[in-house]
Amino acid sequence: MLGCVIHGEGDLRVAELPSPQPGPGQVLVDVRYGGVCGSDLHYWRHGGVGDFRLREPMVLGHEVVGTAVTGPLAGLPVAVHPATPCGVCPECADGRANVCRDTRYLGSAARFPHVQGGFAARLAVPAGQLRPLPEGLGLRRAALAEPLSVALHAVRRAGAVAGKHVLVTGAGPIGCLVVAALRAAGAAHVTVTDLLPEALRYAAVAGAGTVVRADDPADSGWPAEVDVAIEASGVAAGLDTCLRLVRRGGVVVQLGMLPPGRSPFAGNLVVSREIELRGAFRFDGEFDEALELLSREPAFDGLISAVVPVRKAEEAFRLAADRSMSCKVLLDFES
Incomplete structure (x- = not known):
């Protein structure tokens, strides 16, 4: 399967990756769209974002939607919540899982080994991270759920x-x-x-x-x-x-x-x-609220400025980095 891997500053590669094998409690998702985020651009242009620096090749991407392949939601369109908080640290106990001190976040170099991201044609994630799309919400607009x-x-x-x-x-x-x-x-x-x-x-x-x-x-x-x-x-x-x-x-x-x-x-x-x-850092329960809001407001479509085939990922990144030409750029993993 194709995936987008960052190897260092300015070194983004579209490569053939092995299809993932789901572990205990995980399900497979066929990814359709992935939104190029500002943090993805920072990894590409600077080799890191904030204080998080690349120390190994990493699959980028945390704004992903697609179709569940396995599990109770198999066959349904889903959005992927990118965070897996630890659930036991003081922050999680205080209801602030978004600042969990031991969280795993798709496509993040905050920890080592890095957490590989969702810019791949197929993804294995914990079942609890999947959200079925509300009625009337298509995958294209749903790709805005994470941001x-x-x-x-x-x-x-x-x-x-x-x-x-x-x-x-x-x-x-x-x-x-x-x-x-x-x-x-x-x-x-x-x-x-x-x-x-x-x-x-x-x-x-x-x-x-x-x-x-x-x-x-x-x-x-x-x-x-x-x-x-x-x-x-x-x-x-x-x-x-x-x-x-x-x-x-x-x-x-x-x-x-x-x-x-x-x-x-x-x-x-x-x-x-x-x-x-x-x-303000990331989010937690707002993900479900975002999906509901997206299902009610077609005006969000106007913020998606381009959809680019994954094989042209670097072109997509260049477009996303040029704010005079774009707002939100999506990668299409079926093209």
């Missing part, structure tokens, strides 16, 4: 957003899905900033009320202040913008993964304005 879950978790970390003005910095795929999640949660107005006009166009498709060029201080769309800010760009300048525009006593959620090492930020504002700065 939408990330967005939903970030909005949950922000607290009550209904009726509030929310700023989102960064209009990549995750930022756009944060916009959609905010609108679903009842936010009164969402302002989005980015450097690229095309990215801002996708933010508008997702439901942004105002879009602003981040490099244009004279843009009339800049708000005087906002109630909540979610930083989705993964750059220190985005966090600085959030801290300067959120109201006193407001909440800032850092969702974008900042570069490894130290990142400067306006800590004096956190103190003098009593701003609450919260991190």
Whole structure:
């Protein structure tokens, strides 16, 4: 079967891989679509993401959907929850499995040996990680479930957003899905900033009320202040913008993964304005919520900018890395 394996910085290979043999409690899934995530791009371009560095070849991918081959869901379309938390650490016991200290996450170099990912034509995963698709939800749109879950978790970390003005910095795929999640949660107005006009166009498709060029201080769309800010760009300048525009006593959620090492930020504002700065990492129960939301909202289709055959994976990665040309790019494992 074909799979996408990263061997190091800039070294992505589409290779023939052995078909997996399911272990105890595992089921087989024929993968149809896999979404190219920002972390996949970081492994490809930089050999790591954040503090997680490649130390061996790794199959990429954690945004995968397909058809169950074995188990009680055999023959049904399914989405794959990419995390297998340990269930016994203090974080799991506290209901925060998304920050489990011993989790296994598809296509992640956070531990060694690395957890091989889902960018392969067939995948063996624990049966508990499969979710049957809600009625009316096709596999193509369902491929957004994992990144939408990330967005939903970030909005949950922000607290009550209904009726509030929310700023989102960064209009990549995750930022756009944060916009959609905010609108679903009842936010009164969402302002989005980015450097690229095309990215801002996708933010508008997702439901942004105002879009602003981040490099244009004279843009009339800049708000005087906002109630909540979610930083989705993964750059220190985005966090600085959030801290300067959120109201006193407001909440800032850092969702974008900042570069490894130290990142400067306006800590004096956190103190003098009593701003609450919260991190948001992955998700847990939001996965089921994401599938339900996707089944109700066909507008999400507008965020899928391209579907590329797996044999052209590097072309797909180049397209996904060019935010002036794309939003969410999917690999098709049946093409």
